[in-house]
Amino acid sequence: SYVLTQPPSVSVAPGQTASITCERKSIGSESVHWYQQKPGLAPILVVYDDSDRPSGIPERMSGSRYGSRAILTISRVEAGDEADYYCQVWDSSSDQMVFGGGTKLSVL
Amino acid sequence: QVQLVQSGPEVKKPGASVKVSCKASGYTFMSYYIHWVRQAPGQGLEWMGIINPSGGRPDYTQKFQGRVTITRDTSTSTVYMELSSLRSEDTAVYYCARSLGKYSSSSFDYWGQGTLVTVSS
Numbered sequence: 462s463y464v465l466t467q468p469p470s471v472s473v474a475p476g477q478t479a480s481i482t483c484e485r486k487s488i489g490s491e492s493v494h495w496y497q498q499k500p501g502l503a504p505i506l507v508v509y510d511d512s513d514r515p516s517g518i519p520e521r522m523s524g525s526r527y528g529s530r531a532i533l534t535i536s537r538v539e540a541g542d543e544a545d546y547y548c549q550v551w552d553s554s555s556d557q558m559v560f561g562g563g564t565k566l567s568v569l
Numbered sequence: 570q571v572q573l574v575q576s577g578p579e580v581k582k583p584g585a586s587v588k589v590s591c592k593a594s595g596y597t598f599m600s601y602y603i604h605w606v607r608q609a610p611g612q613g614l615e616w617m618g619i620i621n622p623s624g625g626r627p628d629y630t631q632k633f634q635g636r637v638t639i640t641r642d643t644s645t646s647t648v649y650m651e652l653s654s655l656r657s658e659d660t661a662v663y664y665c666a667r668s669l670g671k672y673s674s675s676s677f678d679y680w681g682q683g684t685l686v687t688v689s690s
Contacts, residue, residue, distance in 0.1 A: 494676040496614075503664055503683055504614065509676035547614055551675040557630050558604065558616040558675070 465548055465561035472567045473538050481564045483531040483548030491550045493531040495524055498545045498563075507546075508533060535566070543568045571595040573603075573665050573681035580687045586653040589684045591665030598646040599623045601667040604677065605639060605650045609661040617663075619671065620648060655688045662686075 464486040473479040483493060492511050496504035506515050508524035511531065521536045535542055548561040576590040591603060605617040618629035620639045627639040638651045648665060663684045666677035 492673070492675070496677070498614075503680040504677075505680070506676055506678050509678075510674075515678060545613075549614075549676070551672055553672050556628050558619070560606075560614040560616060563613040 465550065465559055467546075467548060467561040467564045469562070470565045470567065472569055473535075474569045475538055475540060477538055479535040479538050479542070479566055481533040481535075481546050481548075481566065483533070483561050485529040485531075485550070487529070491553060493524065493526055494549045495531075495533045496547045496549065497542075498547065499543075504547065538566075538568055540568050542566060571667075571679045573667065573679055575663075575665060575681040575684045578685040578687070580689065581655050583656055583688055583690055585655050585688075586651060587655060587686050588649055588651040589663050589665075589686070591648045591650070591681050593646045593648070593667070598643065601669055602671055603639075603641070603648040604666050604668060605637075606664045606666060606677075607661040608664070608683075609658070612661075615661075617650070621671075622646075622648070652686075655686075657688050660686065660688045 466484040495508040497507045498504040507518050507522050511526040512524045523534050525532050545563045545565050547563045552559050572594045574592045579587050581587050599622050602619050602621050604619045607615050617633050618639050620627040622641050629637050636653050641648045665681040667679050668675050
């Protein structure tokens with residue numbers, strides 16, 4: 462099965478840079494998408510197709526991909542960035558969408 | 570504006586079935602896939618299945634094969650997710666979400682507000 466591995470938690474001080482990784486079990490060409498979810502709310506898309514940002518998402522949030530590793534980078538972290546972040550890919554070999562386990566970002 | 574509005578919370582007994590609706594508005598219903606995703610309390614996101622409102626067979630993740638049925642009503646721009654043989658582990662918030670594509674452009678740009686389904690005797 463297709464597995465996406467994320468660190469359970471990342472902590473960062475305000476104003477610093479947070480990097481959240483998403484490792485894929487196998488190297489594939491499928492694009493990675495990232496979601497932010499705050500307590501009690503539906504997830505929102507923050508990065509799609511590895512590195513594109515939907516309108517309304519601040520430039521402080523960016524995505525990149527190097528081989529089997531995708532990274533969500535949040536620059537100049539603010540208290541309001543505290544949330545759970547999930548990566549996602551469509552696994553074309555099994556025709557299924559797969560989510561990573563999620564990373565809780567804590568702002569110290 | 571684009572909206573996916575889901576039906577209200579449900580409380581079901583073990584063994585029963587639940588049917589959750591997702592009504593789309595503000596865009597061309599046939600142009601976007603609809604997915605169902607669930608989230609158990611304190612847990613991560615779990616994809617359940619997908620339907621193309623234009624037609625074709627829905628796809629389901631293997632875990633829910635035989636228990637989940639996703640349908641659509643094009644006359645009301647509504648997608649339904651029915652889960653049968655409910656057990657306590659199915660207690661979760663169920664979300665619908667849309668994507669432009671399946672293999673590409675597969676990101677979920679809009680989500681429903683979520684529907685809490687509680688399974689309890």
